[in-house]
Amino acid sequence: MNAVSDLIKRYQLGSVLLLAILLAVVMPLTMDIFRLNLVGKYLTYAFVAIGLVMLWGYGGVLSLGQGVFFGLGGYAMAMFLKLEASDPESTKIQSTPGIPDFMDWNQLTELPTFWLPFKSLTFSLIAVVAVPMLLAWVISFAMFKRRVGGVYFSIITQAVALILTVLIIGQQGYTGGVNGMTDLKTMLGWDIRNDSSKYILYYVCVALLIASILLCAWIQKSKAGTLLLAMRDKEDRVRFSGYDVANFRIFTFCLSAGLAGIGGALFSLQVGFMSPSFVGIVPSIEMVIFAAVGGRMSLVGAVYGTLLINFGKTYFSETFPDLWLFLMAALFIGVVLAFPDGLAGVWQRHVAPRLASWRGSAGARVEASAAAVTEAPSATATPASSEVVVPVSITQSMSAPVGGVGLASSRPAI
Numbered sequence: 580m581n582a583v584s585d586l587i588k589r590y591q592l593g594s595v596l597l598l599a600i601l602l603a604v605v606m607p608l609t610m611d612i613f614r615l616n617l618v619g620k621y622l623t624y625a626f627v628a629i630g631l632v633m634l635w636g637y638g639g640v641l642s643l644g645q646g647v648f649f650g651l652g653g654y655a656m657a658m659f660l661k662l663e664a665s666d667p668e669s670t671k672i673q674s675t676p677g678i679p680d681f682m683d684w685n686q687l688t689e690l691p692t693f694w695l696p697f698k699s700l701t702f703s704l705i706a707v708v709a710v711p712m713l714l715a716w717v718i719s720f721a722m723f724k725r726r727v728g729g730v731y732f733s734i735i736t737q738a739v740a741l742i743l744t745v746l747i748i749g750q751q752g753y754t755g756g757v758n759g760m761t762d763l764k765t766m767l768g769w770d771i772r773n774d775s776s777k778y779i780l781y782y783v784c785v786a787l788l789i790a791s792i793l794l795c796a797w798i799q800k801s802k803a804g805t806l807l808l809a810m811r812d813k814e815d816r817v818r819f820s821g822y823d824v825a826n827f828r829i830f831t832f833c834l835s836a837g838l839a840g841i842g843g844a845l846f847s848l849q850v851g852f853m854s855p856s857f858v859g860i861v862p863s864i865e866m867v868i869f870a871a872v873g874g875r876m877s878l879v880g881a882v883y884g885t886l887l888i889n890f891g892k893t894y895f896s897e898t899f900p901d902l903w904l905f906l907m908a909a910l911f912i913g914v915v916l917a918f919p920d921g922l923a924g925v926w927q928r929h930v931a932p933r934l935a936s937w938r939g940s941a942g943a944r945v946e947a948s949a950a951a952v953t954e955a956p957s958a959t960a961t962p963a964s965s966e967v968v969v970p971v972s973i974t975q976s977m978s979a980p981v982g983g984v985g986l987a988s989s990r991p992a993i
Contacts, residue, residue, distance in 0.1 A: 594879045595792055602785045612774045619781040619849045621889040622788055624649075626842030628869040628881035629788075630835030633795050635867070636875035637804060638831040639811030640728060644736030645839050645866050647743050648711035650858030652840025654747075654754070655710055657853040658694060659703035660763040660771075679760070685752030694753075700767060707844040708837045715836035716829060723825040723832075737860055744859040759854025763847060771848055784845045791838055792878045798834075799878075807831060872914050874923025883922050 606618055627645050635641045667676040673683040678690050696702045718739065722732055747754045755761070763771070770776060798804050810817045810824050818824050847853045856862070865888075873884020891910055895903035918925050 592793075592796070595789065595796070598792075598879050598882060599785070599789050602788075603782065607778070607781070612777055615781055616777050616849060617889075617893065618886070619777070619784050620846065621886055622784050622882070623842040623846040623849065624866060624869060624889065625788055625882045625885040626791060626845075627835075627839045627866045628873060628885045629791060629795055629878050630838035631867060631870040632875055632878050632881050633798070633807075634831050634835040635870060636877075637799065637807040637811065638828055639807075639814075640828055640832065641733045641867070642736045642832070642835070642863075643733045643860070643867065644738075644740035644863050645835065646858050646860075646863035647736075647740050648715060648836040648839035649843040649846070649862070649866070650743070650747075650853070650855070651711045651714065651843065652707045653843030653847045653853040653857065654760070655697070655703055655706040655840070656844035656847040657760040657763060658697040659700060660766060660847065661760045662690075662694065662698050663766065664762055664764050679755070680762075681755045681758070681760075682752055687752050691753055704844075707840050711836040711840035711843075712833045715833045719829040719832040720825075723828045726825070728828075737863070740858065740860050740863050744855050747855040747858060755854070757855060759852055759856075760847075761852040761854075763851045763853075766848070772851065777849070780845070780849050784849065787841060787845070788882070791841070792882075795834075795878050803827065803830075868911055870921075872911070872921055874921030877921065877923030880921055880923030880926075887922070 602618075602622070607615060610618065627649055631642070631645060661679050665677065665679045670676045670678070670680065670683070673680065674686075675683050675688050678687065682690070697706070718736070722728070722735060727735070748757050751757075765771060771780065806817060806822060806827055810822075810827060814824055843853070843857070846857070869885040869888055870881045871884070872888055873882065874880035888907075888910075892903070892907060895906045899906060914921070920928070
């Protein structure tokens, strides 16, 4: 128990444990399956948010194209699911059975070569992480090795998001176009649409999210995390110390891309479709807002920020369908202006100090009452001497003769 307690204190995992209890116990017990599935969808965005905490908060590099990697991971999983849903029996009414429906609509007569490996689940799972990380490596190697950073890097990632969106929509016969890939039903024969499957996928999402947070927390506490902070604040000093700043930033960008790809794959499984609307500039900026609202230096705060923003979108769109966009904009602006460090900053600056002072005063009261209890018996304690003090008057009366016989002389010998 002491080792576990020391580990929790060293890596500050108390907040992670609290988050795990909230996601794995409280929410499943208090929500119906529809709302819980919505939370599962929100948590897929949280993978992108914690990646941005590492990239933006610790690395000092802002990417406005994280939707690209989210979409690539989602499309990699959706391609496998779509091929399974497009077996010859299910597509016998098509002109060319055995291929996805959007390919038949666009008059393709055979499955494209680059689709063939996605018939394997193993390959698809590897591609979920490898394809986003490979693209991230190409972009970051080209940029960081030439010392391109700051706002220029942000604009380039935004341009990549726009290019990929246009490419996906334009190649409708290969990607499903603007509609994306829909009607994703089974994975290796397992129906992913029923309630029990949704519960399982939700818990898989929670487990992978907690594991990702722990991985990032370990990196933050390692030497690499210290160097990332140093590079963010004093890049030239770190470079003059002999470290290759570009390699560390490439690593962080690839890490964030891999996390986004995992989130995209889980999104395809839980929601049942993937489209280019999750790849472009707008969703990429929204993902940055998730991290900003939660706190760009806090992994757990990024998850809470993601949940807050998406719960707000759902509530406002259901309650105020004509005004919800304005309300969301007001929420974004208000949080950024009032809490520049996000929800994590609110906790650290306002909530945590008050809790500490309350605990300190409560502890002082307990110590004072304990001290009073220990001092009370000493006030009524008998003298240290074992002799019993008898008043003189009583002694004299005992030694006085009664009827010619003294009481003292009549005591029995011991």
